[in-house]
Amino acid sequence: MGKEEKPKKAHNSRCGVGNGSIYGLGFIGAVIFFISNATSFWDGVLGFLKAIVWPAFMVYELFNYLLK
Numbered sequence: 633m634g635k636e637e638k639p640k641k642a643h644n645s646r647c648g649v650g651n652g653s654i655y656g657l658g659f660i661g662a663v664i665f666f667i668s669n670a671t672s673f674w675d676g677v678l679g680f681l682k683a684i685v686w687p688a689f690m691v692y693e694l695f696n697y698l699l700k
Contacts, residue, residue, distance in 0.1 A: 655687070662686040 666679025682689065 658686055659683055 662683035663680060666682050667676045670676035670679050
């Protein structure tokens with residue numbers, strides 16, 4: 633008397649595939665922008681860290697624009 637196994641559901645791997653690539657392209661563009669405008673090594677390091685969280689900067693500026 634064995635347990636009957638439930639059939640596995642098919643996993644849709646296409647769901648959300650584009651989001652990572654869009655973030656990746658935005659990250660590369662932000663790194664290039666922030667580092668090219670850096671005037672010192674530490675400004676470049678800070679620019680790299682800003683590039684990691686660039687969506688937060690974009691949303692913040694968008695809300696500032698919309699609230700004015």
